[in-house]
Amino acid sequence: MKPRRLVAAVLVPMVLVACSGGGGTKRTDALADLADEYLVPAYGDLATATAELQTAVADLCARPADATLATARDELAGARGAWKRTEAARIGPDMARRSAEKIDWPIDSTRIDELLDSSTPSPLTAEVVGTQMSSALRGFGALEHVLFAPDALVGLQSPRTCEYVVAVAEVASAEATAVAAAWNTASGDEPAYRDTLAGVDDSKTADMALDDLINEALNLTERMTDIELRVVRGDGPEAPPPDPVDPDLLLSIAEGPAGLGVTDALDRIFGLRAVVVDGIGPLLDDDLLAQVTAELDAAQAAFESLGDSTLRDAASQQTSQVRVAFDALKALQVTLATEVVADLGVTVGFSDTDGDSAG
């Protein structure tokens, strides 16, 4: 055989094999499906829900009444749910834009009250709220603080309060719309994030996105166990906190006056299932996928068993169910951090500096 033919005989099959992929579901395919079937629609839902919230808040201020207040509260719960359902995939545009700081951020209720009692800045427009104010003074938490206050309708008689909630809702809606657009639409040199996630131009971006997805899913379970559930599971606020964070702040993050802690948890588990089981699941070993599914089922069942209770009430009245929920989430957390990470090879684990040691 002539050398040139020999080279061709060796190289051509290699290239064909190389281009055919490794068999089974490819990462890029799985991530494209995840984007198309869940993430893009979910961020679209968020944009829609926040727009409806904005409308409802405007109606409430135009016609303050029990009915319009109830509608605004429902729309807030709906928008908040849409946001929580994307929380397992807090990557891409909303991370780059730091959208959470405009949509849902831990609030400082004392400062909000002081702001509403003062006369400056004035007027409280979306521009002012969105660009000049602390993140602790806006987002769903701020709306919850005003709309779920015991005397909400009385407070909304104040033009400044109405001005404020309308601006906060507008900021959240605009941000959600921008994020949804970034998932779908190219802007300048930036491709639509859907394509980045799916590795359309460069499969390396899909690898990076997969890393981010697993890490964010893990972070979410950690937030749930370390922040919301740590206090209510029975450790009690008197126990030393896990990190040097004010326990009162942890409680305020966990659950505002609307008492949506359990609903939030179920929405987050919904998003975790969509991302880890339905989205990434085809890339996992069958037994491992079954384990992750079972752990999510256990966590969901534990939270559903709390019924309409708030997390605060559950802490004192349904301690055992709270512990079950905590343990189920903890099991999922460990599975994500060890077996899922290993199965996907999302972290080689070399040192961040100059690695030669694995792990």
Added chain:
Amino acid sequence: MLLTRSRYVSGRPGDQKPTENEGGHRVGAVLGTGRLVTVADRLGTPVPGWSVAAFRIAFGALVCFSSLRFLVRGWVDRLYLAPANHLTYAGFDWVRPLPGPAMYGLVIALAALGACIAIGFRTRLAAALFVAGFTYTELIDASLYLNHYWFVTLAAAWLVAIPPSGCASVDRGPGTVPTWAVWALRGQLAVVYVFAGIAKLNADWLLRAVPMRLWLPDRAGQLPLLGGLLEQVWVAYAMSWAGAAFDLTIVAWLLWRRSRPFAYGAVVAFHVATLMLFQIGVFGWVMIALTPVFFGPSWAQPLLRRVTRSPAPTGRPRVRTRPATLVALVAVALAQTVVPLRHLAYAGDVRWTEEGYYLSWRVVLTEKAGWLEFWVSDPATGETWLVRPTLVLEDWQARQAAIRPDLALTAAHLVADHYRELGRDVEVRADSWVSFNGRRRQRLLDPKVDLASHDRGITPFGFDASSFVLPLDPPVTE
């Protein structure tokens, strides 16, 4: 007793055509006079210093670059100054980072010392100071341990021991180095390859192609055309076996003159490939730059003579190796053979327990994904609560502590110290899980053991891992 140096003392030192070009390979033939030839004489025989000079220049330049890179990337602050606590080596708890400006000054000094080594300015002093400074920085935090940093320490130590040749150097010298100097550097490189190869002789690496089959698919996106190949299982097997064969045999190929150029080509290809596939910093460049010392002692002469002045003679070169030097060389060789294998004396698998990991050239060998939390209890009050390692550690430290039992033990002590400062004398137990080489997760640390009261041992002499690390089940050999 035996004088071959007369061959070298005529003409300009360092410029002569050596009668042998293998750093002592043919010394016996040269000395074939019927006289008694001792090992000391052979090791002391002068050979041209050009290859050692090339080693020195490459080494100095790389450590200078590496130190500057450390500064530019902000690692001085992130890795040394920012952490509230460090995962110290047991027995070296007294090593603490210097205050901020001094720590920056030290790393700048290391870069300057690297430059001094490269140009051969007060080489031995510069290398000695470098060893001291570099070792100090390495002792600050055990979670930063890397095998190639250990190699850098040893290579610098050799440059302290080797008499300056004056070749391509500000320092004056005879133009030669003792034969042992060339072989010491070759031996140091050989140790890395051989023990890295021996470490690959296990069922996971050879029979299951792990961790390669875990790592390579994640790297597929980095090679646009052939990336798909990395997703093939057979490629993982091929690379595992090729890697083991490379590490185990490359020294022999480098020593054989006929195969040497091809072997060096393989060294370059191997390390470039690993640099492309894995985040291993400057390690690959270090090996590529230093391995040419396997070529003859004069290989760099044509290259270096164009850019540097010839060595200035400073006297007659030593011939016989002093007994103390000989004893030291034997001791170092023995130590470098025993230390990487000391894990065989410990219970359990070193890849799981990490007991015997340090100083052992176990390079890019395992994949671990870990989880670590501590259950802290106060016997005085009966309270028990959960603590993450990040209470006392940075994220990057905690990630290492999750997979390395000795670091987890140190972290547990730090947690206990934290609460002791708050007036609570606590017990600390681990909730620790690790997925090793793609296996389902297992508990790494015994959750019943109070780590706060467990002795940390003395690094690297072991930490009694079997008393708090649960065994890998089933063992890797099964």
